[in-house]
Amino acid sequence: MRIDIVSIFPEFFGVLDVSLLGKARQQGLLDVRVHDLRDHTHDRHRTVDDTPYGGGAGMVMKPGPWGEALDDLLGESETESDGAAQEPAPRVVIIVPSPAGRPFTQKEARALALEDRLVFTCGRYEGIDQRVIDHAATRPGVEVREISLGDYVLNGGEVAAMAMIEAIGRLVPGVVGNPESLDQESHEGDGLLEYPSYTKPAEWRGLAVPPILLSGNHGAIDAWRHEQQLERTRRVRPDLLPDADAAE
Numbered sequence: 001m002r003i004d005i006v007s008i009f010p011e012f013f014g015v016l017d018v019s020l021l022g023k024a025r026q027q028g029l030l031d032v033r034v035h036d037l038r039d040h041t042h043d044r045h046r047t048v049d050d051t052p053y054g055g056g057a058g059m060v061m062k063p064g065p066w067g068e069a070l071d072d073l074l075g076e077s078e079t080e081s082d083g084a085a086q087e088p089a090p091r092v093v094i095i096v097p098s099p100a101g102r103p104f105t106q107k108e109a110r111a112l113a114l115e116d117r118l119v120f121t122c123g124r125y126e127g128i129d130q131r132v133i134d135h136a137a138t139r140p141g142v143e144v145r146e147i148s149l150g151d152y153v154l155n156g157g158e159v160a161a162m163a164m165i166e167a168i169g170r171l172v173p174g175v176v177g178n179p180e181s182l183d184q185e186s187h188e189g190d191g192l193l194e195y196p197s198y199t200k201p202a203e204w205r206g207l208a209v210p211p212i213l214l215s216g217n218h219g220a221i222d223a224w225r226h227e228q229q230l231e232r233t234r235r236v237r238p239d240l241l242p243d244a245d246a247a248e
């Protein structure tokens with residue numbers, strides 16, 4: 001999978017050189033490229049924002065630099081090209097982190113992990129001129145998704161993009177050493193929250209590991225873990241319960 005990230009803070013993504021995703025990049029499982037939006041400005045101050053039409057507080061990111069950045073990544077759209085016959089455009093999903101977007105879910109992370117190419121456009125200020133998003137959607141082979149991390153507002157799209165890239169990248173086949181470990185996580189499988197985990201020592205600060213986990217009875221352990229998932233989900237996220245369990 002190739003992932004392109006466009007931001008005015010490219011240094012923000014240095015962390016993608018380390019840990020699991022850094023190893024995946026070295027192994028060629030992920031091809032992550034970070035681009036500075038200001039490389040697509042042409043004035044001395046490398047300006048990327050301006051005042052909003054219609055008034056209001058804050059600044060809006062200018063369409064020009066974004067249009068050129070996406071042209072650079074995706075090739076010029078048909079309205080700019082000479083209209084000559086082209087090969088079918090490869091599919092690309094442009095992800096626009098936005099508090100006005102659709103909530104990001106593990107289900108969407110799984111789907112996006114199957115894509116060949118993602119482009120993250122990280123806005124700042126009051127956001128990106130809407131025409132950038134509208135025009136991007138007309139590009140051949142491009143799907144644009146405005147996605148929110150949750151019902152809160154960050155200062156820009158970089159943190160949201162980083163979270164989504166980690167959630168998606170770890171699901172790309174080969175990135176996580178033991179793919180079975182992904183099945184037991186929250187929001188996977190039956191959608192319940194994960195059960196509590198314990199490791200040595202058997203007692204710590206007067207707190208013992210639940211005896212069932214030391215029994216060696218794996219059928220009973222599985223049953224106990226499922227009940228723990230149900231109890232935790234009822235307590236913390238009843239909205240995730242299957243209808244039958246919710247009625248209890």
Ligand SMILES: OB(O)c1ccc2cc[nH]c2c1
Nearest residue numbers: 097098123124153154156157
């Ligand atoms: O909360 B967010 O996910 C988010 C995303 C993008 C921008 C751009 C300016 N503020 C933002 C907030």
